Amino acid sequence: MTAQPIRILxxxxxxxxxxxxxxxxxSQSDMIVVGEADRGTEAVGMARxxxxxxxxxxxxxxxxxxxxxxxxxxxxxxxxxxxxxxxxDDDTVISAxxxxxxxxxxxxxxxxxxxxxxxxVANGESIFSPAVARKxxxxxxxxxxxxxxxxxxxxxxxxxxxxxxxxxxxxxxxAERLVLSPKTIRNQVSTIMGKLDVSSRxxxxxxxxxxxxxxx
Numbered sequence: 614m615t616a617q618p619i620r621i622l623x624x625x626x627x628x629x630x631x632x633x634x635x636x637x638x639x640s641q642s643d644m645i646v647v648g649e650a651d652r653g654t655e656a657v658g659m660a661r662x663x664x665x666x667x668x669x670x671x672x673x674x675x676x677x678x679x680x681x682x683x684x685x686x687x688x689x690x691x692x693x694x695x696x697x698x699x700x701x702d703d704d705t706v707i708s709a710x711x712x713x714x715x716x717x718x719x720x721x722x723x724x725x726x727x728x729x730x731x732x733x734v735a736n737g738e739s740i741f742s743p744a745v746a747r748k749x750x751x752x753x754x755x756x757x758x759x760x761x762x763x764x765x766x767x768x769x770x771x772x773x774x775x776x777x778x779x780x781x782x783x784x785x786x787x788a789e790r791l792v793l794s795p796k797t798i799r800n801q802v803s804t805i806m807g808k809l810d811v812s813s814r815x816x817x818x819x820x821x822x823x824x825x826x827x828x829x
Contacts, residue, residue, distance in 0.1 A: 618643050620647045621645065622646075622648045622660055622669070623649045623650070624656035624670045624674065626673070637728070643732070644731065651675070652675040653674045653679065653681065656677075657677065657685045660693055665693045669698050672804060672807075679697060680712050683709060684713060687713030695716075695734075696714070698727070708766055715734040716740040718741070767808060771804065771808070772826075774805060776826045777791075778805075779821035779826045805817065
């Protein structure tokens with residue numbers, strides 16, 4: 614009997630990346646793309662309605678970031694396997710795993726590595742890009758952050774942005790200060806909120822100030 618192909622949902626807000634990824638997947642006899650989503654809320658809805666085997670999920674997406682989307686998708690049983698495909702080579706992986714992701718692969722990976730990762734998670738394995746795997750190991754060994762680090766899951770840049778948010782600066786003001794685009798700051802703030810497991814900017818500010826950030 615021929616095995617059923619792996620049913621895959623692609624969730625990424627970059628159409629060119631989705632196009633290339635879909636072409637790669639559809640060239641494989643054991644994979645089929647059942648849908649594409651370009652925002653987090655759409656990914657959650659399609660994951661529940663289409664019931665794919667694997668969801669390929671980006672971290673930064675409009676409306677709902679990949680961490681929160683993962684959390685919502687995996688809250689329903691049975692749920693598809695989540696494989697994060699992202700540009701972020703940082704401790705976001707810890708938040709993704711805690712939210713329920715089965716794997717975390719960088720977008721710069723070769724197509725062969727991406728295909729191997731999809732087959733691995735579909736088979737029940739956990740898989741991470743080499744650089745990301747080292748971060749997971751350090752976390753498991755307790756070598757992430759310390760007693761004086763209230764937010765070990767945040768990167769130095771994210772902690773800096775959180776501090777500025779706690780100071781009351783708008784995304785536009787933060788972008789101007791850090792010489793970054795407003796969209797980049799908006800995406801970073803969304804990622805920070807996902808890592809902190811808060812649903813609003815106000816909650817993030819309260820949490821940050823309780824930890825001493827944003828206080829002169």
